[in-house]
Amino acid sequence: MQAAIERANEKGGELVDAVEALLFVAPAPVSLQDLAEASGREEEQVRDALEALSDRLERTGGIKLVKIAGGYQLCTKPEFAEQVANLLRPQKRRLGRSALEVLAIIAYRQPITAQEIFIIRGVQSDYSLRVLMDLGLIQELERKQAPGRPILYGTTQQFLHQFNLNDLSDLPEVPGVPSVD
């Protein structure tokens, strides 16, 4: 076995590795023909390299080679499915620092306009507002009776739910920030 690997390494280990690199970056199954073209070798050589690669991956590592949808593709070995799922499963989306800041300002000062948030933070908060809207944590309440009739924002039921609050009076008191009633 060892001898076979060494022979493969001598003769075309480089092609095996190149094929691995090619399959690694490809977003979809790659055909034998495309692999041959990209590596500048004959399809026959690539087929041998694929076989050697498949053998090597089968023996060690967390990745394997599959022939799928008319091409070749790398994928994780099934025994790591659970751990992969742990990593990929849409985790409770953590809010970024600035989105949290905007959310806090809205929670304590609602109803509030984007302009007023800007005055408090000193930076535009459009992106954070959009993220918070998408997550259903804030909502447009109404329009302020002021020039331009700007939108007033407030928190949602979902916000209370997500942050484990019964109602807005549950918000912890913050020195210097008047609570909402």
Add this chain to the structure above:
Amino acid sequence: MQAAIERANEKGGELVDAVEALLFVAPAPVSLQDLAEASGREEEQVRDALEALSDRLERTGGIKLVKIAGGYQLCTKPEFAEQVANLLRPQKRRLGRSALEVLAIIAYRQPITAQEIFIIRGVQSDYSLRVLMDLGLIQELERKQAPGRPILYGTTQQFLHQFNLNDLSDLPEVPGVPSVD
């Protein structure tokens, strides 16, 4: 190094393989903490596994492990760049000299305002700033507590990734330019 590999092998080469599978599916650099959480092991064990994995990948195959932009990620080995480029046909987007200059100044002097960049360069950098923003290489950090409350610029994770850096302390020291802390 050898010790770490042996330790990893004893306790479970399985973890090494699991870590490889995790890194394989991740669309971006993964932190040690996330790897530990997903695999259900201690960070110390994962660190050993990463070392063993890096060593194994270095020895064989077309893929290697890099520490980049604050996390670990798999990528193809540089010697296969040409073949990979054949397959992907990436559009090479090079930055112009003046955009690079602005980027260098921001990288070394961040947080910095457009006005301060102007003083250093002696020319307006608005266009370069816009290009760098569009490419996601720099970001607005906050506003400076100074007249006019000008925007302070800094580099992004994307910058680290694109320029092959793990963090800002990886920037080479340049005589006369104080490094960022």
Add this chain to the structure above:
Amino acid sequence: MKPQVERESLTPGGVAVPPPLKIESSAFTGSLATLFHLAREGRVDLSGIPLSPVCHAYLEYVFGVAPDRVDEAGAALLALAYLVERKAWSLLPIADPPPEQEIPELPAPTAHEFALAVDSLDTGFRERAQLFFRAGGVEGADYEIPIEIGHLTTNHLARALERLLSKAMPTTVEPTAKKRPSLAEVMAKVLQRIQSAGKRLGFVDLMPEEYTRLDAVFVFLAVLELLRIGRIKAGVAGEEIWLAAKES
């Protein structure tokens, strides 16, 4: 010495660049832009270049310029101001000039000192261009993650379907006008049934008194899909599979 102005002074990005003002003097002949770039890159020694001809050229230009070219004139003024400032700096006494250097090192402020930083970034960028990362989908959307269905196995599911089918009536010939329900409709119906029940239901509880094999298959598929998208949960009690709504 006449300033000659050619008109073509916007970069593709819409940024005004200094107009190509021609400067002719004993120490330097060329455009303002050239002098500016050479100075910025530390390739000329400004201390040896008199700036008054440059200023004259600028003034002549600015008095001749049309009012709509104010950006361009501004860019020229910036370039000139930079030269003046740099010249002022270069005239300052330098404490201990390093003997081996021919060109005196230019004191700050200058972009010149960032040249090495730029080069190192460039190198990093080129090295990075040799590395390729996986073209990951958005947040792992490309990956099939196993569905969480507790202790259910495919065997359990298969047996449940078998039992369901065994009780099904033979398929009746439906009038062609009758629309076959879509899977989405069946899913909605099944979900509503499970949610309103408020307790665990078996497969059979989801079916009407009489149903065809096709109905059974549809309901079975709907249940699988609801499990997949995480709207309901399932478990095993003895031989039977129970289904319940998942609190969202």
